[in-house]
Amino acid sequence: MDTVVLDVADVNKNFAGLQALSNVNLKIKEGKTHAVIGPNGAGKSTLLNVCVGRLQPDTGSVTFDGEIITGKKPYEINQAGVARVFQTPEIFADLSVEHNVMVAALAKRDGSFHPHAFRNLVSETAIHDEALAVLEDLGLKRMREMKAESLSRGDKRRLELAMCLIQHPRLLLLDEPTAGMSRHDTNQTIDVLKRIKERGMTKVIIEHDMHVVFSLADWITVLAQGAIIAEGPPEEIRGNPKVQEAYLGGAHE
């Protein structure tokens, strides 16, 4: 049961003298929701960027599903089964909501390159139905013909999530999925993520909102100044004095 899906081993990353990640080790287990928390500038987003191939670590490696993915291109890592939701929604702003999701579905079905230059999209009924199902699931079906850019911020995030979910990734990375959301939207998102969890999808969540973290996480890793300072199940982290100090210290700076 405790298969390690993602293994971050001794990763270091230095930005012009600033140690963004120092000797970070992380094992993400199958089916678990793993939260990474920490004050601003702790290196959380850098860690995600290393995992999806946006940044190359200076030393160390990232293994996904038994295969080293450091040095691979983002699209290769996605094809291997890692999907990511960004901190600011990255969607296809001038395509319709439906097409946003269909692009993701096509990428999953056809691989990184497949020129269906002469098939009509209308005949892609399987893909279309699948897209509608996912949109329905996330409460976006109503808006399927709208331009993605005209969605509210919360809906854009949900759309991005839909694009990830339709790919049935083995690992879903979420970078502050509720940042800037109203309480209502946040709770809705928590519900969605809980449902995904029930299906057994492995997730890594970066989050500031402790309400979100403690409602979802099975395991929490605390980063401060690029290093892991604590790790454990939520109850344990909640009472950890080192963690409180890191947050308070961060707030003072």
Place this chain on the structure above:
Amino acid sequence: MMITRSPRHDMMMIGVFALVVLTMPIWLAPFGAAYPDLLQKFVIFGIMAVGYNILFGLTGYLSFGHAAFLGVGSYSAVWMFKLFTMNVIPAVIIGTLMAGVFAVVIGYVCLRRSGIYFSILTLALAQMCYNLAYSVLTPITNGETGLQIRPTDPRIIDAMFLEPTERVPTTTLFGIDMTGYGGFYFCAVALIITFFISVRIFRSPFGLKLRAIKSNQNRLNYTGINTRPYLLIAFVISGMYAGLAGSLLAVTDPLAGAERMQWTASGEIVLMTILGGAGTLFGPILGAWIIKYFENIFSAFNDGRLHEIFSFLPDTLESIAVGISAQFVGEGWHLTLGLMFMLIVIFLPGGLIEGFNRIVARLRPGQARRRAPAVEEKEAS
């Protein structure tokens, strides 16, 4: 929705389009534009714009080098005429293929970068082709004079079947003269076919992915799609369209000159596309027709015509009006072109099709609100 329209609807649309194109000699007559020379230009530059739209309209990659492919198409076609036969079929095929080969090479290099780097690279490489055509490649391009058909050309295939003549032969399609209306209909068929292909691309998953590149290439990478081969294919297709257009130019008038490859020519193609509306199906063709129409009218104007037009004004005003407007017509056509370029980008970046849709949307406010603006805008195309 634009992308997901039923194939039957598309076939009807293409049918109507074909009808419009083939009847151009009739409905353009009242505009004084129904003579073969201009009609040929309409359809040929229509092809050019349709092809350019596949690259710029769908992927958003702004190429300033497509005139080079046009030139390659023309030169290859004229060489086919000179060496083998005046029949246009091999010329068109080879012209298109040669442009495709150039597009693969240039595209491979330029597509390593995106954004303005890409635009600059295409501009530079096209300028390089132009320089080469003018200088070192003179044996192939005949430099400044341009490549022409001569009675003394070998024309190996023709020599086997036809009586040699002293005259400069004309291009033919199995005996049909290709310089007048024959040429127009030949090009018109080519336009209809290429338009059909472009509609299929627009409607396909491939086209959807190209749009996604324009919209957010970063997201596409993290969605598991390798964008470069898609871009290269789009680039090569549009390059081949340009090559086809170039070879058709040679079909209707068998000579090829380097000025066809200059950056102003590339700029004109860009202008056609944005004038009509990049990313819409009909927009670029409309843009090509409008520009070629006005180019024809404006460059034919001279002071005499202007005096006639402004003759209702008092003398002093008349000469002022003529003096000012003379700057914009005849030789000054490029000034008008540049101004049009600026005005369109400033006030109507979506092109005429978008402007048209805005007006329609304003007239039918209820309609517009029910649908997203994007969907509305694409509807008409």
Place this chain on the structure above:
Amino acid sequence: MDAFVLQVLNGLDKGGAYALIALGLTLVFGTLGVVNFAHGALFMLGAFCAVTFNLLLNLSERVEDPNITAFTAYIDQPYLETWLGDFGTQLMDYSVPLSILFTIPVMLAIGLAMERGLIRFFYKRSHAEQILVTFGLAIVLQEIIKSFFGANPIPVSAPDTFVGTAAIGSLIGLGEGVAYPYWRLIYLAFSIVVIAAVFSFLRFTTYGMVVRAGMADRETVGLLGINIQRRFTVVFGLAAIVAGLAGALYTPILPPDYHMGMDFLVLSFVVVVVGGMGSLGGAVAAGFLLGILQSFASMNEVKDLFPGIDQIIIYLVAVVVLLLRPRGLMGRKGVMET
């Protein structure tokens, strides 16, 4: 060895022109975030400032020729000579260097008008739209010049004193064969002075420091409450002046015509790309480098080996550099990459 030095020298003046244009392009990219395809037109306008100034100095009245008495003949008597005598003649002779005084205010006015009237509305629009609108502007500007000055190149001569060649060879201990036209030497010196002036402006004045900070991080500087907008306008004016001066003084080397702007623009863009987008030092270095390379490629020995190489060397270098070092020689990561 002599030939080598000669080619380096030959390349340097052209390189100077590239460097000056590329410098302005980079400044405008870096600060305003605008891709200005009309920058070459500014170079061309500068050249025509010199032409105009020359025409103004040579304004003449038609008078009877006093030397011919047999019949009435007319000669053109320049007003300057009438008013100032020999000094006037000298002024006319020095029209090109003096045109600097004319070019600076004119180019400043043109630059400011361009930025206020057009460019500033495009800060927030996509690069493609910036390219397109400035491209249209470039066409308009060059067509206007064409309608005033015609399509043919207009020769403008350097002052008589500088028409000959300098025997550089004997000066620096090389063969007599190394001779170099004075004016090109002056152009080279001039471009170095202008480049140095721009760099010291950016480095040593507070104004320039803010501009440099703006190049590095526009948002932050904006947040500091500095009116970055006004400074951008000034930067654009400065870039226009630099391009204009480069053009004005280039006239004795290359008679200006209306499309010289685009020719130089394409090359200058290549220079910027090779140097690294957003790097001022890179732009200058690459400008001189490519100028020299081009001059080597025009040597007969090289041309015999690779026919046509002089026409394409710059583009080839650009392609190779971009394939090997996508960010250019001195480019920073993340500049203009989207």
